[in-house]
Structures are given as structure tokens and as C-alpha cells.
Amino acid sequence: MNCEQYQELLSDLVDGFGSGEDRNRIESHLSGCVACAEVRDDFVAIAGYCHEHRGEYDAVPNERALWLRISNTIEAENAVRAKESVPSGASSWFRLMNRSWQLSFGQLAVAVAAIVLVVSIATVASMKQLYSGGSNVRTAGPTIGTNNISLDDRYRQQKQAIAYWKDRVELNKARWNPEMRDTFDRNMTVIDTALNDSMKQLTQNPHDPVSEDILNDALNDKVALLKEFADL
């Protein structure tokens, strides 16, 4: 074997491969050949350096800029995909609901404040309406007394109101679209669960004030929900 052939075996030797016989043969050649021994030493130095510094990574010249390029591309692709997934005849409500929303903290805070304001105004208005005896009720229907009536009376009135509004809802329900029906059913399920839970609690503890309150609230919620959907 000449030096070139020996050198071809050096990489295997440096990496710890090759049979014992090969290794002995190469080692004996290296002990008498300065050139091949230097190649071996250089290989050891190169491979050793790489091994020692494995796991050290170069920093991206501008990490932030690269991230912006990546996120912009992804967002653009997502927008195209979302656009493609909207059927041509889709309503503006569908388009609105299928948009991806990204709000800044400021926008989010303003939105939350607006919701709180609207809910507060609605609550105050409905309280006023409630305490004024329901004289300005938009749609006629049974009202529930709030002052100085017994629990049983109030419960009976609530049941009557529910029965009344339920009939109204049933009349109109066939006209609703699937989304509206889903919304109604979902809300009704939540209220009914609260109702059933409080009824169960009251069966075990007949005069538990917390359960009575929950039951009262749930019944009022049910009336309100039915009322809201009765004219839709």
C-alpha cells in the first residue's frame, strides 16, 4: 500500500472504525511516515475541534427582522387561506365571524370597557323597568311581582311567565336559522342546568337561602331569555 491508500483509511481510524488488523497496519505505517502521521494529527485536530464545539450556534444577523419576515409570510398565507375558505355567497355576518382578530392591549381594553358600559346601562335600564312595575314593557305578557310576595307566589308567577313565553317561542322557532337555534338551545341548557341543580339542593335543604336565590335568578334568566327570543 502507498501513502495515498493509507491516508484513505485515516478518517476511519480517527473516527474509531476499522478492524484491529487495519489499525495495527496503519499505526505501524504512521510510526515510520511523518507525512501520513501529520495528516492523521491534522484530522484529529479538525474532528476534535468540531466535536468540542458541537452545539455552538451562530446568531442570525438580525433575529427580529427574520422573525418578522417569517410571521408576515405566515399571516399572509393564512389570510389567503381564510379568504378561500369563505363561500362566495356567504353573509357579511359569516365573513365577520370567520375573520381572525388580533387586538392590541389598548384596543382590547377599550372593547372591554365598552362592553362593561353597555351591560351597566342595560342593567340599570332593566332594573328601572322592573321596579316601575313593568309598565313600559315592550311586549305584553305576564309580569312577576317583586315586592312583598311569598316565595311560592313568586315561583308560581315565574312558572306562568315561562309557560307563556315558551308558547310564543315555540310559535316562532321554526323560522329561526340554525345559528340562532343553537344559541337559544345553548343558553337554555345552561339555565336549565342551574335550575335543576338548585332544585336538587332545595330538595335536600328545603330552606337553603343560597339555593333559593340561585333558583330565583335562574327562573328570571329563563323568562328573560324566552322573552328575548319570543319576537325573533
Added chain:
Amino acid sequence: MKSFEELYQRHNRRVYSLCLRMTGNVTEAEDLAQEVFIQLFRKIGSFRGESAFTTWLHRLTVNQVLMHFRKRGVRLEQTTEDGEAPIQIVKGTENPNAMPVVDRIALDKAIAQLPPGYKMVFTLHDIEGHEHEEIARMLGVSVGTSKSQLHKARMKLRGLLRQQIKPK
């Protein structure tokens, strides 16, 4: 997107470094790293956790670089850069000095000058620590070719590193 940004923060250096070592070009490496993360976003749903995430990402990166080379028409199995003869050390003609201490800058510079095929195998074997069997599978070559490319890469690097310290 927030969690994907975290993934990017955690792995961008690893991905970029691999691209840089395999291409030897900062701009190409950045473009490839960008493409890798876009592919990662598209394919992350197909990651089944059968291997470590870093291994999966590593393979995705290597595939992306390979595709890039294929598009550019780079042959990975070419023997030498411009058809030059393989480097041979003839007894008595080499630099008698011992190998200078290898440093990062010199090595990176030398690696950048390697032909693509050598660069790829050297990066995967010596820098990333893959076995020849894995490299052969990734590059679609035989184990023998992988070993031979590595040997030639080391020989070429040796010459380039020695040239760098040669007094002018």
C-alpha cells in the same frame, strides 16, 4: 402565533447555523432558515413525537437545504469543485510544520470554500455528529460515498487551513 414565536426563539440559531455551514453563505442561510420555519409552521401538525423535536426539525432543515441545492442544480456527489484531481500528499512536499491550532474563524472560512457535497457531509458528520448511515439515508447516497466524501472534505480542509497560515 405566540407559541410559534417561542419555538422560533428557541431554535432559530440551530437552524440558521446548520444552513450557514451547509451553504457557506449568510444570505442564502437566512433565506433557507426563513423557509424552514415557514415549512415548520405548515407541517408542525404532522409531528407525531416519534422522534425528538430537534431531530425532526434538523431533518426538515437538511431536506430544505438539499432541495435548495437541487433547485440550483448542485451535484452532491461531485468529486471535487471544478473537476480537480483529489488532493494527494506526496511524501516530503507537505508543510513540515505541525497543524496550527484550529480556530473557529479559520475553520468556518475553510468550510465555506468546500465543494457542496464535501461541505454537506463534513457538516453533518463532524459538526452535527451524524453517523454515516444516517447521512447516507438523508442524502440518498451509499455509506461508502459518505465516508469517501468525508475523507476528501477533511483533506481539502487541511490544505485550506494550512494555506491560511502560510506566510505571504
